[in-house]
Amino acid sequence: MHLVMIGGSDAGISAALRARELDPAAEVTVVAADAYPNFSICGIPYYVSGEVTHWRDLAHRTSADLEATGMRLRLDTTARRIDAGARKLLVTGPDGAEDVLGYDKLIVGTGAVPIRPPIGGLTGPAALGPDDGVHLLHSMGDTFAVMRTLETTAPATVVIVGAGYIGLEMADALTTRGLSVTQMEQLSEVLPTVDPALGVLVHAELESHGVQVCTGTTARQITRAAPGDSAPLRVDATAADGTAVSRAADMVLVVVGVRPDTGLAASAGATLGFKNAITVDRQMHTNLPDVFAAGDCVITHHRLLGETYLPLGTTAHKQGRVAGENALGGQREFAGSLGTQVVKIFDQAAARTGLRDHEATAAGFDPVTIESQADDHKAYYPGSHRITMRVTGDRTAGRLLGMQLFGHRNAEIAKRIDIAAAAIFHGMTVDAVSDLDLSYTPPLGSPWEAVQMGAQAWVRATQRP
């Protein structure tokens, strides 16, 4: 049995590891376009900030660790064509030479590529790029380009276009490095994946660390500045009321999301679905014989929404593991995502799982969202922090649909959102969250855990008189 994985990131390596774990006799080859297999690209902001001191430390496992599991790595090797009928993969190696790999099962884990929005100066033959200090950010290659700009031109100012979670992490990272950061976001509040009521708290945290936040501001043009200007680049934008906004900068970072990288699979005949991601079933089969796919290149099965596209590392790992198991003949199903995510912004953290009010309405629920606050541990013990919670439940069925949290980075925001994720995963009602047997000691919690207090606030506000 020869399994071939295309892509050496979360999905491809998870598939390869699972296959080798289940069948040490399986021949497993990972074809990776770059030389950085199993790198934690989620950690890029912390390398840029200097908190992670060497890029090699971002490796989940070294190449030697991976090869020790018995998989074969073909690095700097790009998959060019899949012949699904003949079960052959055409690749080009580091020297450009073509090679054909036969396979029994193929797993496509080509991931996503950063979106290049229609901003003047970013596209076309004269587009500005890393050598001009204008960057997109997704891969280790992008990271090295950012670090070259930081180390060789010592920029003092940066404009970050986009205030999603990566934009926020980079605002934190570049401020930590000593740059003066302007963040532009075309929507009305930062971190649009949470409700504006929490976005506004994130916004305040950014400003309290010196980030100039321009919300409702759409970047239109990036240009090289004229001689005599204060910085080599200029970003021209339009505010929501139509006024022109212009910022000079030494560096520009554009982080406005990703799109699935599906060209290879699509040209082999793979069906594409939501957001042009590869259509897979829950066992991660594509429509092509003996071809599986996983990670940021595929549609996401969501437990409450059905098919969507939610590119996340946690999901890519799980889907890859399922694909690796099933490529060996298993019947495992990807249980589905809830879009659980958390982001640290300076000293605070924001997290969400499940659905927000408008998403739940669109999915046919009858949602109501109640905001409340609770302490992360007993306030009489030093160092306690208030957590702001937004609990979304179905008014009719009482089912917990979603939760959003904001609070201090030491307030266990990530693990608290995971309580909610586990409850939603198992279809619990909001009321039943109070029944969970959760831990307590005053320095670390309360007899009623904060998430349970949020659930009780929801029940109080929604119970019929």
Ligand SMILES: Cc1cc2nc3c(=O)[nH]c(=O)nc-3n(C[C@H](O)[C@H](O)[C@H](O)COP(=O)(O)OP(=O)(O)OC[C@H]3O[C@@H](n4cnc5c(N)ncnc54)[C@H](O)[C@@H]3O)c2cc1C
């Ligand atoms: C800065 C940053 C921070 C993030 N933080 C988080 C986080 O905190 N939490 C979270 O859950 N997620 C986070 N993510 C998202 C997470 O990293 C991705 O969801 C995850 O890496 C997807 O894994 P993947 O294997 O599907 O695809 P990718 O990581 O995109 O990898 C695909 C790989 O396939 C290779 N490839 C593509 N085409 C070919 C080809 N033809 N031949 C050979 N190789 C090919 C590419 O070179 C690439 O290495 C972050 C992403 C970034 C960029």
